[in-house]
Amino acid sequence: MDKSKRFDFWNINSLIVLFLYVIFLIYPITNLLRIALVDPVTGGFTVSYFSKFFSQSYYSQTLINSIVVSSLGMIFSLIVGTTLAYFFTFFRVRGQKWLRILIILASMSAPFIGAYSWILLLGRSGVITQFFARLGIQTPEIYGITGIVLVFTSQLYPLVFLMVSSSMKKIDMSLMEAAENMGVTGAKRFFTVILPLIIPTLLSSGLLVFMRALADFGTPMLIGEGYRVFPVLIYNEFVGEVTTDAGFASAISIIAVLLTTVIFLVQKFVANRYSIQMNSLRPIEIKEKKGIGQWIMHLVIYLSVGISILPQVYIIYTSFKNTSGKVFTDGYSFSSYTKAFEDMGPTIINTLKIPFVALVVTIILGVIISYLVVRRRNVVNNTIDILSMIPYIIPGTVMGIAFISAFNTGILGSGILAIGGTMTIMVVSLVVRRLPYSIRSSSNAIQQIPASTEEAASSLGSSKPNTFIKITVPMMIQGILAGAILSWITMISELSTALLLYTTGTQTLTIAIFTQVLRGNYGVAGALSTILTILTVLSLLLLNKLGKMDDISM
Secondary structure (H helix, E strand, C coil): CCCHHHCCHHHHHHHHHHHHHEEEHHHHHHHHHHHHHHHHCCCCEHHHHHHHHHHHHHHHHHHHHHHHHHHHHHHHHHHHHHHHHHHHHEECCCHHHHHHHHHHHHCCHHHHHHHHHHHHHCCCCCCCHHHCCCCCCCCCCCHHHHHHHHHHHHHHHHHHHHHHHHHHHHCCCEEEEHHHHCCCCCCHHHHHHEEEEEEEHHHHHHHHHHHHHCCCHHHHHHHCCCCHHHHHHHHHHHHHCCCCCHHHHHHHHHHHHHHHCCCCCCCCHHHHCCCCCCCCCCCCECCCCCCHHHHHHHHHHHHHHHHHHHHHHHHHHHHCEEECCEEEEEEEHHHHHHHHHHHHHHHHHHHHHHHHHHHHHHHHHHHHHHHHHCCCCCCHHHHHHHHHHHHHCHHHHHHHHHHHHHHHHCHHHHCCCCCCHHHHHHHHHHHHHHHHHHHHHHHHHHHHHCCHHHHHHHCCCCHHHHHHHHHHHHHHHHHHHHHHHHHHHHHHHHHHHHHHCCCCCHHHHHHHHHHHHHHCCCHHHHHHHHHHHHHHHHHHHHHHHCCCCCCCCC
16 A cells, blocks of 8 residues: 555544544453453452352342333333324424423433432422322322333433434325325324334434433432342442442443443344335425314323423422421522532532533544544444444443543553543543544534535645545534534533542532432532533523524434
8 A cells, every 4th residue: 555545644543543442442341341350369260240140139130120110211202202203293383492492401401310309299208299198199109110210201202202303304295195095194194104114213212212221320329219220230339338349340330231232233233124214305294283182282292391391490499499408498598509609619610611621522533533434434444433332332330430440540550541530531431422422413414515525625736634624624513513512411411420430629510419419408409400400501502503403313
C-alpha cells in the first residue's frame, strides 16, 4: 500500500479511535473478566465465583427477577406507548403539542426520582394511601415488583411512543384507504395492517426499554423492598456495608454482560427477519374521532400522560413544603431551596461542568466515528462500529465497577491512567456510555448527505480535513445537535455509574438526590429534583430551538 494512503487523515483517525476503545472499553471489561477468573489468594484460575452464583438460589434468583420485572416493564410500555402513538398519529388530539412535551419530559427524568415520588404518593404513609384509608379503602402495595413495574412503565413508555410515532408517520395513506375499502377498519385495521408494518420498530423500542429497565439501579433500590435484582446485587457485593467481594461482583457483572449481549443479538436477528422499508408517497391524514370513541381516546391519553407526569409534579409541589426530615409540616417556604443551594452549590456546578466537558468530547468523537463507519468502511472501522454499540447494552453498574477496577491504580497497577476518584474518570465514563447516542444521530445525518458533495470539494483542491470541517459538518449540524442534547439529558440524570465513581468533590445532582432520599431529607431532595427537572426542560427547549425538530427519538 502507498505510504501516503496508509497514513492519510482518516486512517490516522481510525487508529486513534480504535486505540481509545481498547483502553477505555475493551481493557476495563477484560480486566473485569480477569478478576472474576483469578483466585485472589493463589493467583490461579478459578470458576468458583460463577459456581457460587449459579449454585445458590439466593443469587441466581436475581437473574430471574431482573428478567421478569424488565419483561413486564417492556410489555406494558409497548402497550401504552403504541396505543398513544396510534392515537396521536391517526387522530386529532386536544392539546397534542403540550401532551407531547409532557410525554418527552416524563422520559427524560431519572427513574429513581419517579420511584421516590411514588413512595410519597402511594407508600405506607403516602398522601393517596392516607386519603383512601380515611375512606376505608386499602390501596395496592406499591413496594416490590408492583412498584418497580409501575415506575418502569410510566417512565419508559415514552421511548416506545417516540419511536413508534416516527414509524407510523411513514405508513402510506393509500394502504389505509385500501384496507378501509375492503371493510377493514378500527381495531381490526390496527392489528392486521398497521401492527405488522411497525414490528421492526416495536422490536427496537422493546429492546431499548428492556435494557434500560434491566440496567436500572435506583428504582429497585428505593422501592424494591427485598425484590432482588441484578444491578442492586452487583452494587451490594462491590460496595456492601458489611462485606465486599470484588471477584464475585466482577463475575456477576460478566454474567450481566453476556445476558445483555445475547438479548441484543437475538433482537437484531429477529428484527432483520422482519425488516420492512416504507416510503410514504402520501402522508397519513389525521382524522377527527367521533362520538364515544373520542371520549374514550382522550380519557386513555390524559390518564396515561397524567400518571407518568404526576411524580414530577408532586415532587415540585413538595419542594415548597415545610419539612422536618421525612415529615411534611404545615406551610410553604423556600427553605429547602435555600438549604440546597447552601449545601449543594458545588454539586449543582458539577452537574453542569462534568457533563459539559463529556458532551464536548462526545460530540467530537461522535462526529468522527459516524463519518468513519458510514463513509470509510473497512475492517478497522467495522470493528469500531461494533465496539461503539457495546456500552449501549452494558448496565451502568457494570461499567462503573469495570472503570474502578481498571483505573483506580492505573493500567495493570502501573500507575498509568490512575484516574480513580478524579473528575476525569467521571467524564470518561459519561463519554463511553453516551457516545452511542451521538454516533447514531450523526450517522443518520451523514447518510442523508450525498457523497458527491465531498467529492466535488476534493476535486476543487480542498483537503480532507478542510472538506470535513467546512462542508460535511455544517451539513449534518441538525443531527449533531439532536444527538448532543439527548446525550446531555441522559448525562445530567446519570446515577448507576456515577454512584460508584464519585467522590465528595465530583458529586452530581442525581447522586445528591439519591443520598438525600436515603437519609430521609425529603425537602432538600425535592428541591434538588426540581432543579434537575428545570435543567431537563431547558435542554428540551434548546433541542427544539437549535435542532428545529418537532419529534425527538432516542
